[in-house]
Amino acid sequence: MGDDVLATPNAATVPLGSGLPTREELLVHYPAKFTWHELKTFINSGDLGLLKRDQKLQQRYNLWLTGVKEKYGSTANYLMNFRLQWGKPDTLSLLGSAVHDAGMSTPPVFETIPAEDLSVLRELPPLPADAPAYFSESTPPEYISIIQNDWPYSVPAEVEHTLVWTRVPIFHPGLVPESIRARVELDGLWGFTGNDSPPPSPSTLPACLPAPAEWGFTLDKMIKSEKGTAEEDELVRLAGLPVHNFVKNRWKEGEWETAWFVNPPRLQSVPGLAHVHVFARHK
Template identity: 25%
Template sequence: MQTENSDSRQYPTLFSWEDLTEIISSGCVIITLIYVYLNVHSDLGKLRRHPDHQEAYDQWRSKIIAAHGSIPQYLLKERLGWVMSDQTPPPTPPPQVANQPKYFTRDIPDKLHKLLNNDWGYAVPHNVEHWVCLRRPIGSRIPLIHQDLYTSDVGYQNALSNGLYGFTNSDNLDGAQEIQNWIIKKFGKDTTAAYFLNPPHLQSVKEVQHFHIFVKR
C-alpha cells in the first residue's frame, strides 16, 4: 500500500546501480516484499532504506500489524487477495490447474502470478524500479526452481540451497532462462535488469514463492 511517505524517490540514494548488482551477486538474498532480512554471508547490509524513509516505514509497519496481526497476513490478504478462510485450509496436495505448466515460464498465465511494485523500496538510484513477481500459492504449486532447467544436478541442488540471481545482459542463464525470458517479455528486450530468487526455506513469507527484479530506466 502506497502512502505519501512510501516512495523511496523522495529520499537520497545510498548506492549506485553498480553497487546494487554487486550486492545481488554477493550471495543469497533474504528479502520480502516489505522488509529486508540480512544474510551474514553477503553484503546485504548495504541494501537498505534511507534512515528517514526507514523511520516512516517503521511507523507504517506498526499500524499494519495492529490492524492485520502481521505483515504476512496483510500481504496475502490485502495486497494479493490470496488468503483462504481459516475454515478452509489449503488442500494437500493442491488441486491441479488445467493445462498448468511444469514450472514457471515466460508464458505463465496471469491468474497464476502477480507482479507488484515494492511499496516501500530501498535507497536505489531514482531511475531504478523494484518489482516483485509472486507465484499464486492456492490451487497451484508451479516451482520457480526446477531440475529440468539446469544442465547439471549440481547446479540444481545449489539453487535449492542458495537461490539464484541473474542479469539481463548476461548469458549465464543456467536455471534462470525462463525467469529472464519472462522479465524480457514483461519489460522489453532492451531492459537492463537484475533479479534474484530465494529457495522456499529461506523466504520469510513462506506461503508465496517470489523473485525480485530491479529495472534500470
C-alpha cells in the same frame, strides 16, 4: 529557471509522512545509497543480503508493519488477503510503473472477503491439474501478481523495484537437480537483461563496500556458496532461465536494463509462494 526550482522536490515542498512512502518522499527524504553499478555488483556477488532498505525508511516500515499485523494478523495475511492482486494490474501502489501489462484482466483467483475476516489467513487454492509445473514466461496471468515494492531498497530514483509473485513454484526439481540444490537453497537465483556487456565481476565488490558500510557489512559476513565448477554454474544458469525469459519478455531489452533475483526458499516471506525482485532502469 524559477519554475524549475519550484518543480524540484525538496524537504519544504515534500513533508515527511508516515505509512507507505510516495516517490517524492523517497527522492527527498530517503535518497539512494546505491548506484546502479553497485546494485548490479551486489546482486552478482552471490550474497543477496547485501541489498538493503534505507535505515530511516526501515524504521518507518517497522512502524507501519506493527499496524499491519494489528489489522491483518501477520504480513502473510496482509499479502494474501489484500495486497496481491492475482491476474490484475497493480492499482494499489503509490509509486507507479512505466510498464503496463497487456492481458492482465483475468478474474481474480480470490473473491473479496469481509473486513472482519482479514486476520484469517486465506489459503492458496490447490493448483488445477493443467497448471504449469513451474514459473516461466508463459505462465498464465491468473497465477501471477505483479506489484511495485511499496518499500523499495535504497536504489536510484530512476530504478523501478518490482515484485513478481507467483502461485506456481520457481524452484522445481525439474529445474534444480540435486547436484546444485544446496547451492540454490543458499544463494537463490539472479540474472541481468538489456545489456550486451557482462555484469560487474564479483571481484570488484571491495570497491563498492563503502556503500553498505552503514549497515555494518564486511566481506567476512558474506553468506554464499563456494565457487562452483563451470558445469554447476551452467546448471544454475539453466535453473534461472525461465525467470530470466519472463523478465526479458516483460521489460523489453530495447527499452529496459534489469537486474533480477529470487531469494532462496529459506528466505521466502510466505512459504509456498515465491516472488522475483526486478530492478529495472529505462534506457
